[in-house]
Amino acid sequence: MRTYRYPKKTEWKELTQRPMIQREELSDVVQNIFEAVQHNGDKALLEFIKKFEQADLETVVVSEIEIENAEKEISEELKVAILKAKENITRFHAAQKSEIEKIETVEGVTCWRESRAIEKTGIYIPGGNAPLFSTVLMLAIPAQLAGCSEIILCTPPDQSGNINPAILYAAKLCGVSRIFKVGGAQAIAAMTFGTQSIPSVYKIFGPGNQYVTSAKEYAQRFGVAIDMPAGPSEVLVIADKNSIPEFCAADLLSQAEHGSDSQVVFIATDEEIFMETIKEIENQLKALPRNEFAGESLKNSYFILLNSIEEALEFSNLYAPEHLILTVKSFENYIPKIQNAGSVFLGNYSCESAGDYASGTNHTLPTNGFAKNYSGVSLDSFVKKITFQHITENGLQNLGKTIEIMAEAEGLLAHKNAVSIRLKS
């Protein structure tokens, strides 16, 4: 745990650096996986699954029976929770639908935008210790609301060839059309090129380890879009004397448990809250089952004392955190000063886990400073907006001269002629 008391602004930039990611080594591995999948399709996938998951499969396709059984395997309590979360996520994302608004820019010239779903979308859900069925909700719900006609999901099986039932249940519930047992860069390659079993898609969503991240970047070379570039998860908490150290510590730890490369930053403007939060972290850490992850990631993390909330927000905008928790008094006054962040949690009771699971906002957010130039996933991520225009004869009379002059000045006389020939007629 590294602490900084009133660092000078010249030192800030260094404090906004994320733990380094090794990229170069990955690209050869990913390229080889892509080539194998492109040329050998399902056969290559089954070999990779044997190699990486130690599972011996005959097909990557999840059967209807497996999906039906999954529903029986999970508790009623969990089903109810998933349904409630689905309701809230649906409510928030459905409100993002945009009405068609026709604008008459000039008399007789009407322009507007209409949304159309990205027809084929693919969702990647990592395996590992934590079965991220919540991410299934966060990606499949807006995909279904947008009207994507094909929503597929890839996730790695365990050694026995099974997928966590909560993932299958959530996928079925949220309209995923087909589910496949394959993980890692090979899953991304399969959704890029298509195989005998897995269809190719136009856009790939979802988190993953460094191989998956690298594979998603690589997939773009083949015309596939991705949700956003990714990095390890992170939170920045800003506290003043109004904040509650127990809560701050719990939020910092909930981020830290994601993995040893997660980063948490704590900024306080009050010395006492600063010290107590650090003490609370040590207390709470001992009780956590994933405390080896959390302990590691706390080593990458910064605890900073600053003079004012304004200064803290200036730092936060430079850092551009994925999650920003603003537990300070009169937080509403500071909202306009927030420039770069993925998702913001206001006050003492808006814990990050609410947004991670069930409040309704999306948890697929820009990390690694990308909150400076990317939004999190929303309904917009699953649609294209097409512009339309209708110009009447009269409209072209009003607009024609302007177009002719500009086209001529750009030396594009066929552009001019397309107008002149109509005006003459």
Added chain:
Amino acid sequence: MRTYRYPKKTEWKELTQRPMIQREELSDVVQNIFEAVQHNGDKALLEFIKKFEQADLETVVVSEIEIENAEKEISEELKVAILKAKENITRFHAAQKSEIEKIETVEGVTCWRESRAIEKTGIYIPGGNAPLFSTVLMLAIPAQLAGCSEIILCTPPDQSGNINPAILYAAKLCGVSRIFKVGGAQAIAAMTFGTQSIPSVYKIFGPGNQYVTSAKEYAQRFGVAIDMPAGPSEVLVIADKNSIPEFCAADLLSQAEHGSDSQVVFIATDEEIFMETIKEIENQLKALPRNEFAGESLKNSYFILLNSIEEALEFSNLYAPEHLILTVKSFENYIPKIQNAGSVFLGNYSCESAGDYASGTNHTLPTNGFAKNYSGVSLDSFVKKITFQHITENGLQNLGKTIEIMAEAEGLLAHKNAVSIRLKS
């Protein structure tokens, strides 16, 4: 000019292929340019300008005096036209601002999104024969509307070290903060890393040749976002017996004159209109000053007879054209069938050049089939949408159990604890 009469659906996929782009050779060149600019900054830029533009400059910075002089050099007529276009583009893009809508997903749980400008944006404008000041309008107007605090522009100078005055005038008019005389991959590298003169930016916009396209892709590895992947410009025109062959031919040629790699596709459901349009193209082509470009690009192009408008739209959705001109009768009935396109022009008087210059819609659009998964540039391209949430004590009572159950099922107990510790208090 290649004509196809009622091709079978099995042949369609081949007809949607774009002319191939060589990519591999470019990447070494681009990588070397990036390394030179990263390490030698302005010095490298001045050397590249000497090499590629044959211009001997002392600085890449465009001075205030150059900008003032530009205004004197362009005609009143062109100024008026640019101002009118600006007005329309502003009207259409200003309407894209989204209101803040707060959603109470559960009692006591309020979620919403707010837009924030991407603070630092860079615009690239190519040089060459056609001085694309219209693209300055299309990118700088929404950037200014979004509230980007820094909008810089790079464009290559001519041999005497000058920039076309219309580009300078449009840039000044639309709030570009600083203009630099540098083109090609080196301009993209400069905006990625920053140099002594040129600031680094968070997102790069604008068209360019294959080096620029490749450089923009490469820039993403360094955390910079780009507007969209690019390819040569294209139009698909759908005509029935209601269409006017003269107009269709003029629209096809206005696209073809962009460059020898542009692609135009013409689909008619009426044999007579089909033949007459082909004849008209030959007639009009002779009169065009850029007819060597247009002639070349017509060689890459397809003229297709199909049975019905429905079939034509099915083909168009597979092709996913940058521009779609639908000149058919009762075009409004076919709008819901349009799934993949960048910008759509409806009826006999909505020529593509209207949207290229002055109707108000943006002309920076997805090419090369990317209309399947990308939107064109809009106000959205210059902002991030940040999600906010405020949860009251009561709100967390309502939501808490759901979060606890889900977090526990994912094995993330610190996530659960962030809620439990609050519920207990």
